[in-house]
Amino acid sequence: MRPKSAPQHTAEHRRLAESPTDEDAWRLWGPYVAGRQWGTVREDYSDDGDAWGHFPFDQAHTRAYRWGEDGIAGLCDRYGFLNLAVAFWNGNDDRLKERWFGVTNHEGNHGEDVKEFWWDVDATPTHAWAQQLYRYPQAAYPYEQLRAGNAARGRDEPEYELADTGVLAEDRFFDVLVTHAKASPDDICIRITATNHGPEAAPLDIVPQLWFRNTWSWGNDDRRPSLREVRPPELSTGGAVAIEAEHGFLGRYRLHGRGRPELLFCDNETDDEATFGQPRRSPHPTTAVDRAIVHRDDSLLNPARTGTKVALRYHFDAVAPGETVTVDLRLSDEPPPTHLFGAAFEAVLRNRREEADEFYAAVIPAETTDEDRLIARRAFAGLLWGRQLYRYPVADWLAGDPVGPPVNRPPRNQGWSHLYLADIISMPDAWEYPWFAAWDLAFHCVALAHVDPSFAKNQLILMCREWAQHPDGQLPAYEWDFGDVNPPVHAWAAWQVFIADGGWDREFLVRVFTKLMLNFGWWVNRTDLNGSQLFEGGFLGMDNISVFDRSHDVPEGWVLEQSDATSWMAFFCLSMVKMAFELARSDDAWDDVATTFTERFVAIAEAMDAFGPDSTSLWDDEDGFYYDVLVREDGSESQKVRVRSLVGLLPLLAVAVAPDWVASELTDYTARLRWLQRRFPGRLAQLLTATPDEEGAELTFAVVPPERFARMVGRMFDEAEFYAPGGVRSLSAAYRDGQHLPVAGQDLPIAYVPGESDSPMFGGNSNWRGPVWFPINVLLVDALHTYARHGGKAMRVELPRGSGNFVSLEDAAYDLEERLVSLFRLGPDGRRPGDPYHQPTGPLWAAHPTFSEYFDGDNGVGLGAAHQTGWTAMVAHLICTP
Numbered sequence: 045m046r047p048k049s050a051p052q053h054t055a056e057h058r059r060l061a062e063s064p065t066d067e068d069a070w071r072l073w074g075p076y077v078a079g080r081q082w083g084t085v086r087e088d089y090s091d092d093g094d095a096w097g098h099f100p101f102d103q104a105h106t107r108a109y110r111w112g113e114d115g116i117a118g119l120c121d122r123y124g125f126l127n128l129a130v131a132f133w134n135g136n137d138d139r140l141k142e143r144w145f146g147v148t149n150h151e152g153n154h155g156e157d158v159k160e161f162w163w164d165v166d167a168t169p170t171h172a173w174a175q176q177l178y179r180y181p182q183a184a185y186p187y188e189q190l191r192a193g194n195a196a197r198g199r200d201e202p203e204y205e206l207a208d209t210g211v212l213a214e215d216r217f218f219d220v221l222v223t224h225a226k227a228s229p230d231d232i233c234i235r236i237t238a239t240n241h242g243p244e245a246a247p248l249d250i251v252p253q254l255w256f257r258n259t260w261s262w263g264n265d266d267r268r269p270s271l272r273e274v275r276p277p278e279l280s281t282g283g284a285v286a287i288e289a290e291h292g293f294l295g296r297y298r299l300h301g302r303g304r305p306e307l308l309f310c311d312n313e314t315d316d317e318a319t320f321g322q323p324r325r326s327p328h329p330t331t332a333v334d335r336a337i338v339h340r341d342d343s344l345l346n347p348a349r350t351g352t353k354v355a356l357r358y359h360f361d362a363v364a365p366g367e368t369v370t371v372d373l374r375l376s377d378e379p380p381p382t383h384l385f386g387a388a389f390e391a392v393l394r395n396r397r398e399e400a401d402e403f404y405a406a407v408i409p410a411e412t413t414d415e416d417r418l419i420a421r422r423a424f425a426g427l428l429w430g431r432q433l434y435r436y437p438v439a440d441w442l443a444g445d446p447v448g449p450p451v452n453r454p455p456r457n458q459g460w461s462h463l464y465l466a467d468i469i470s471m472p473d474a475w476e477y478p479w480f481a482a483w484d485l486a487f488h489c490v491a492l493a494h495v496d497p498s499f500a501k502n503q504l505i506l507m508c509r510e511w512a513q514h515p516d517g518q519l520p521a522y523e524w525d526f527g528d529v530n531p532p533v534h535a536w537a538a539w540q541v542f543i544a545d546g547g548w549d550r551e552f553l554v555r556v557f558t559k560l561m562l563n564f565g566w567w568v569n570r571t572d573l574n575g576s577q578l579f580e581g582g583f584l585g586m587d588n589i590s591v592f593d594r595s596h597d598v599p600e601g602w603v604l605e606q607s608d609a610t611s612w613m614a615f616f617c618l619s620m621v622k623m624a625f626e627l628a629r630s631d632d633a634w635d636d637v638a639t640t641f642t643e644r645f646v647a648i649a650e651a652m653d654a655f656g657p658d659s660t661s662l663w664d665d666e667d668g669f670y671y672d673v674l675v676r677e678d679g680s681e682s683q684k685v686r687v688r689s690l691v692g693l694l695p696l697l698a699v700a701v702a703p704d705w706v707a708s709e710l711t712d713y714t715a716r717l718r719w720l721q722r723r724f725p726g727r728l729a730q731l732l733t734a735t736p737d738e739e740g741a742e743l744t745f746a747v748v749p750p751e752r753f754a755r756m757v758g759r760m761f762d763e764a765e766f767y768a769p770g771g772v773r774s775l776s777a778a779y780r781d782g783q784h785l786p787v788a789g790q791d792l793p794i795a796y797v798p799g800e801s802d803s804p805m806f807g808g809n810s811n812w813r814g815p816v817w818f819p820i821n822v823l824l825v826d827a828l829h830t831y832a833r834h835g836g837k838a839m840r841v842e843l844p845r846g847s848g849n850f851v852s853l854e855d856a857a858y859d860l861e862e863r864l865v866s867l868f869r870l871g872p873d874g875r876r877p878g879d880p881y882h883q884p885t886g887p888l889w890a891a892h893p894t895f896s897e898y899f900d901g902d903n904g905v906g907l908g909a910a911h912q913t914g915w916t917a918m919v920a921h922l923i924c925t926p
Contacts, residue, residue, distance in 0.1 A: 056403035059170045064498040066122050066468050069229035070170040073375075076433040077118025077127055079144060079474030079911075083156075085456065085523040086111040086436050086479075089444065093454040095524075096148040096156075105142055106318040106331050108258040110445075111435045114143050114478075115253070116162075117176045117222035119232070119375075122468055124257050124433040125269070125294050128375060130222055130236055131355070133249040133337055136184035140251065140334040144475055145187060153197040154800045155810075157909075158475040159190050159206045161883075163892040164913065165221070166421065167428035168403055169496035172226040173396035176429060177892070180218045180238075181211040182246045199802045205882035212884060216242035218363070219888070220250075225396040230297075231376040233392045237368050238360075241888060245362040249337060250371050254287060254299050255312045255330075255353035263446030267292050272350040273307055276300055276384070284384060287354050295377060302372040302385045305356040308333050309346040312353040407495055408924055416923050419868045422893050423920035424495050426913025427470065427488060431499075434469040434480060436523065438462075460526040464511045470503055473897070476909040481522040482507055483530040486537035487819045487915040493544035494924045500541045501552045504534065508559030517566030529595075531584050531612045532567060535560050535619035536823075542623075550627065557623050561637075564620065567613060577651035578662075579609035588803045589689050589774060589812035590672065591785055591792035599788035601677055607662045607670040608691040610652055614698035614747050617645035621745070622700055628710050635712045642717065642745075645698075646724075649731050649747045652695070656682065662695075668755035670695050674788055685787060687794055688776040690812070690820055693760060695747045697827045701834045702743035717743075744835040753831065754839065760824075761856065762845035770867045770877060770904030771816040771860065772824055773798075777901065798901035800908075810908055814901040819915040821864055822922065828857035861922050867904050868893045868919060877904035895919075 063070035081087060082104040088095035089110075099107070104114070113120070115129025131142040146158035165175040186209040193204030206212065223235040236250055256269045269291040276286040283304050289297045310332035316322040318331050332344035333355040358371050374384050383389075408420050439461040444451030457463075469480045470488040477484070485507065489500040506512060507519050514520070514527075521528040538556045542549060567579070580603065584594075598604045624638035652662045652670070660682045662670045670692040671684040707714050721728045731745055748756060760766045765776040775796050782795035794813070797803075801811035832839070832853035840850045843859060851859070867878035874890050878899055883889055895913040896906025 054402045054406050055399040056168045056170065056172065057406070059172060060496065060498065063170060063229075065502060066499075070172065070226070071468075072122055072229055073119060073226070073232060074122065074171040074431060074468070075118060075167070075174060075176075075224070075429045076120050076122060076124065076431060076468055077129055078112055078114040078432045078471075078478045080146075080158075080476075080478045081109050081112045081114040082143075083148060084112075084479060086441065089449070089451065089453075091452045091454070093456055096150055100148070101145060103319050105139060105334055106315045106329075108261060108312055108314045108330060110258075110262065111441075112433060113255075113257055116141070116143060116178055119224060119234070120433065121294060122433065123293070123466070124435060125259075125291055126254070126256055126289055126297060128234070128252065128254050128299070128373075130220070131251040131253055131333075132180050132218075132220065133251065134180065134182050134184075134218075135247040135249075136182070137338065138184065138187075140338055141180065141185065142253070142334075145185065145190070146475060147191060147194050151191055152194050152203065153199055153201060154203055156476055157194070157203055158911070160475075161206070162911070163894075164422065164425040164429040164911075165892075166400060167425040168396075168400050169428060169499065170226075171224065171428070173400040174224045174425075174429065176222050178220045178222070179212075180220055181206075182216045182218065182240075182242055183211040186211060199800070202800070202881065205880075207882050207884050214243055215886075215888060216244075216246075218246070218248060223393065225393045227376075227392045228378075230378060232374070233389050234373040234375065235393060236371040236373075238363065239368040240363040240365055243365055245364045248360045248363050248369070250358045250360070250369070251333070251337065251355050252301070252358075252371065252373055253333065253353065253355045254289065254375075256289070256291065258312045258352070261313060261447065263448070269352060270350060271309065271352060271354045273309075274298070285356065287356075297375060297377045299356075300374045300376075300384050301356045301358075303358065305358045305371075307349065308336050308342075308355040308357060309349050309351040310344060310353050311346070311351045315344075403495075409926070412923060415869055416865065419865070419893050420920040420923040423491065423895060423913060423917035426895055426911065427492055427917045427920075428495075430471045430474060430488075430913055431468050432471050432474075432478065433467070434471075435466045437464045437466070438526075439464070457523070457526050460514065460520065462511065462515065463520060463526065467506060469506070470914065472914040473909040473912045475911060476897075477912075477914075479523045481530065482519045483533050484914050486533040487822075487918055489537050490540045490544070491917045491921045493541040494920065497541060497545035501545070501549065501556075504538050504541065504556055505552070505559075507534065508556060508563070513559060513562070514566070516569075517562035517564075518570070519563055529570075529584060531608075532563065532616040533612075533823075534563065535616055535623070539619050539622050542626075547626070550630070553623055553627060557620070557627065560620065564616060567616070576605070576655050577610075577647045578605040578655055579613050580604055580606055584608055584612070586690065586774070586812040587810050588801060589691060590685065590687060591787055591794050594672075599674065599790065602674045602788055603677055604685075605655070605662065605673045605675055606691070607652075607672050608694045610648060610662065611670075611694040611698055611747065614645055614648045614652075614695070617641045617648065618698055618700035618745055621645065621702075625702060625706060625710065628713070629705075632712070635710050638710065638713050639716045642713075643720070645745060646720070646728065646731060649698070652747060658682065663752065668752070668759060670756075683788060686785060688759070688765065688778065690772075690774050690817075693756065693766070693772070693824070694820075696753070696756060696760075697823050698745075698747035699827050699830045699835075700745045701830060702745070704742050706743065742834055746831070746835065750835065750839070753836070754841070757828075757841050757853075757856070758845055761841060761843050764845075767844050768816055768901050768904070769863060770899045770901075771818070771821040771864045773814055773901040774812045774817055774820070775814045775901075777814070796901070798903075799905070810897065815907060816899040816901055816904070818864065818898070819918055821860065822918045825857055825860055825864070825922070828853060828860065832857055865919055865922055867899055867906075868895075878906045880906040880910055 083096045087099045090098035118129035120127040144160040149156045161179040167174040218238045225233045274288045276284040287299045310328040313326035315329035315331040328346040335341045472484040492500040520526040620641040628634035675682045779796040798814040839853045895916040897908030897912035
């Protein structure tokens with residue numbers, strides 16, 4: 045438990061202390077509705093594994109989901125039973141706007157891509173306060189134009205975006221701001237405002253929808269919840285409507301809507317006729333609301349004014365230019381207050397906003413500029429809005445449902461039948477990645493620890509629980525293939541979260557450490573196949589970084605010993621050493637574990653320098669760089685894959701410092717290390733910069749010795765190679781004109797591509813051949829600071845290379861930080877360097893930082909997923925870390 049002395053000095057901090065887990069009161073309701081449920085693996089019951097084709101966008105408004113829900117600015121309970129989201133109609137669209145649209149992996153010239161604009165404006169961790177802004181066009185939404193435009197473009201062309209269609213010209217859109225404010229854990233005030241920024245009056249329907257997730261149509265549970273109209277307790281000025289929601293587990297809730305909206309009842313059930321061309325099994329299917337509003341056909345509505353889905357239609361004939369219209373709702377489980385709306389409602393919104401300001405004033409350092417404060421707060425908002433209910437019981441999914449077609453599945457996730465998740469999990473992106481990815485999640489947790497350390501710790505533990513972690517120790521990668529291999533950053537994240545939370549929670553450290561020992565064992569057994577202390581592993585998250593697909597296209601008869609995989613394992617070891625040191629301070633049994641991981645680190649570092657019968661090295665002294673090495677399976681030949689990329693910079697990450705108390709408090713560890721130094725003086729001299737028994741000395745472990753470090757950093761800070769305006773590139777710009785490399789008898793091309801990928805490798809929706817990837821850069825910053833504050837205090841580096849300007853290593857680390865944060869800062873031209881290239885300009889756009897998946901290696905423009913607040917939110921970690 046948290047010690048009593050822990051700070052609880054704001055109202056939000058007190059709420060967090062009352063609700064440390066997802067089961068607690070203040071966390072019951074939140075923005076847990078997905079941004080996209082269609083096209084996910086969970087909803088795929090096809091026999092060919094084509095998730096995009098099995099449940100396409102065009103069926104999302106006619107068909108009930110099996111495992112989750114989606115919507116705009118959605119709110120639901122942590123079990124996903126009762127959902128509330130906002131839909132719209134501008135009088136021109138051919139369908140009700142119930143969810144965001146994007147092209148699929150098959151339709152986009154760079155893979156899947158959402159074609160909408162929205163921003164997570166604000167949020168507090170308990171969701172006592174939250175705001176999201178959606179920019180809704182007034183013209184008919186150009187669904188088919190966007191599909192055709194993207195289909196017509198090649199990989200070497202930019203994507204065809206919403207702004208390209210002209211529907212946003214002259215600011216002809218509504219800015220819809222959705223606000224949630226909790227009066228209590230089960231009493232939520234909701235305000236929806238829509239402002240017309242266009243030059244002419246325009247019609248608008250604001251259509252909040254309340255519905256139950258369909259749990260009754262699959263043959264497992266025929267209990268059916270209900271929604272019905274009831275008399276409101278009092279009629280405030282303008283009146284009110286009330287809907288009662290009754291559920292066997294949740295109990296009874298009421299949604300009140302201010303004013304006199306039209307109530308439209310139906311059921312959250314598939315419209316078989318619209319979806320499959322078959323007779324309807326449900327007389328009042330989910331399409332009824334769309335039919336009534338858009339097509340003026342109310343024949344599918346339930347005249348009894350009951351069902352499992354209801355819409356509240358607020359119609360505005362003509363919203364004048366500059367005018368704002370407002371819809372107020374209130375969802376509660378208790379008997380509603382005497383006055384649902386009015387002054388009491390306004391007080392809740394005002395108080396929660398003020399408390400949010402107070403909370404972030406405590407979280408973000410006082411000396412932070414207003415611009416950086418905005419960036420950090422928006423990044424945190426994106427992380428908090430990105431927490432979604434993820435429900436995936438793999439065994440049930442593989443078996444299929446009693447009511448449904450026979451299941452003849454491809455082998456996806458067959459080996460993960462133990463996995464059973466029904467949890468609130470931090471997602472990489474609301475639309476493009478509405479499923480967790482283990483290594484993304486680790487970065488999310490480091491940033492989240494600044495605002496919600498309990499949630500961050502619980503997320504890291506969740507991935508290690510027996511219903512998630514594989515019995516062999518592997519952590520689940522992502523739903524497309526849980527058995528894929530992601531970089532092992534979980535241990536680093538656990539240590540960072542532990543420190544950010546004040547370093548008090550030893551129970552957390554023990555729980556996560558014991559499971560990570562299993563994970564380490566899996567890595568050793570799975571990716572060090574020949575026991576060389578060097579590791580394979582495949583693409584390791586960096587999709588197309590090499591000259592071939594490292595997961596599937598390693599030349600026949602060869603083994604690829606990977607610089608990055610091996611560096612990740614050295615990095616993993618040192619994270620485990622740091623945790624073991626901390627645990628050993630109060631329990632001598634952990635002393636041996638610290639020794640074990642130290643020796644494993646030494647063995648890995650030694651193998652990177654010399655392995656095999658010919659003492660082959662991953663280090664190339666001529667180039668001053670680390671490379672992957674291809675080795676004949678019989679050991680008769682080896683060849684370096686001479687591509688200068690992050691693969692060769694990652695050895696820099698493997699650095700750690702043992703505190704000065706280790707020598708005096710961990711005597712067994714110190715004795716063992718002293719013995720190793722006597723026995724292997726040359727080996728340890730390369731890896732350690734001090735001995736543990738020197739008075740006040742710190743022990744620094746590093747894979748890269750000082751002389752090599754200086755050479756590597758010199759290349760990293762070379763603007764002609766790695767050092768870009770927005771950070772460190774993933775591939776050296778020296779390949780700008782392209783090169784061909786002789787690899788295992790083949791002549792393979794490699795070229796620096798600063799923007800979107802021109803390669804179909806891994807779907808072509810990301811690019812590691814030039815752009816800046818934020819999380820890796822944050823790890824580099826962390827490593828540089830560690831070197832600078834310990835073994836590299838006296839080091840000077842030329843920044844940038846060739847400039848004649850020499851600075852301390854610490855100042856160089858801060859320069860890299862500045863370049864990273866500057867991606868989001870508003871420039872004198874009214875743009876932020878990291879804004880996507882397709883985003884229009886002007887004050888309405890400049891007000892909102894965008895957190896993209898990765899950034900152009902030449903100019904910093906945002907690329908990939910445009911709401912990748914997950915790991916790009918590490919910018920908040922940089923801003924909030926001294």
